[in-house]
Amino acid sequence: MASLNVGNLGEYLREQRRNAQLSLRQLADAAGVSNPYLSQIERGLRKPSAEVLQQVAKALRISAETLYVRAGILDETEREELETRAAILADPSINERQKQVLLQIYDSFRKENAAEAAAADAGTDAVERPTT
Template identity: 70%
Template sequence: MAKGKVGKTVGSLGDYLKEQRVGARLSLRQLADQAGVSNPYLSQIERGLRKPSAEVLQQIAKALRISAEQLYIRAGILSPDDGVGGSVELAILSDTGLTERQKQSLLDVYASFLALNAADGADDATPAGAENDAEGTAPITTEIDPDSDNRVTNEG
């Protein structure tokens, strides 16, 4: 069932890309050259047969002079419901120090945390860690003593 959703997302991405390319009066070959991807690969993206990476989408967006964020949303990388505009996701996607696999892993972990917090928020309105403060226990902090390079633990 999830595969059908991905196919539908990619298909709508492909339709959107083709629409933008035709509107920009670019041939498939011209856009492929400008985006730095192969002509067959771009064709497969437009036909919904391939799901491009965030990096490829960014290159295509630059060549088309359109918002990369819109392509990320259409590709299912970003959610339009992110409220803040997906600033965490955009930061991950724009980080040149990460590989595409690392970016996708971080996005998956972040999405799972959001889903977990949404589920927890529905069950309990108490912030995490508030139980300890309510019982009178102080948080434990660990600091590094700059003079000795030893860790100092404060309890209370």
Template identity: 90%
Template sequence: MASLNVGNLGDYLREQRRNAQLSLRQLADAAGVSNPYLSQIERGLRKPSAEVLQQVAKALRISAETLYVRAGILDAERDRDEVETRAVILADPTLTEGQKQALLQIYESFRRENGIGSDDGRADGTGLGAHGGDVDPQQSAG
């Protein structure tokens, strides 16, 4: 399998995992991904989705934005404000996961309405996560 241009990401992930004193298996379990898949990411053989990067970042207790930039998902300067807004929503401990996803959907819909829609190709409209399209904001509000 040919190496993708994500070696920098893999090297960075390996370094962060070692700094956290986690084995590959421990990180894979904490992030909810398979051990072989995480190994392939670290070796630069696979390019993970934003959702996987978010899960890995959470498990490592590091910024998902840093992983997005290293993976080429985000342009560091252009997308910083959007990522910071998303990070604040995702980090709010007073919101349920459903409420967070609902807020991200609303945020993205306003951005699209204003001609600044997400260009990351995700169909869920959140730019992060796979469950954005499954959330009913009315149900999440309480």
């Protein structure tokens, strides 16, 4: 897990709020947080919880995972995996059984690729290490 980067998060939140044409007070009301608290988050003075980030993301109509990545709570690959899973689960054109099978296949491919990457790294390490 990366360290919290609240300054970058605050700048990003301010930019998203302005793009949504919301005042600080409007966003605070919509997210259910206090105006001063949201202001402190935007200025990089506070470290919001995942729950607060989720509320703010919902109010801004953006991905909570994106805010988690910006805050250092989640790394980029975890976000991509969560978004893929969410897209599969949200697809109305396939039934629940099909969704579960698709997620199992997705998991098996990820595990297979991780194992191959680990094996390749192990092979590279073995070549790079001099024997004594």
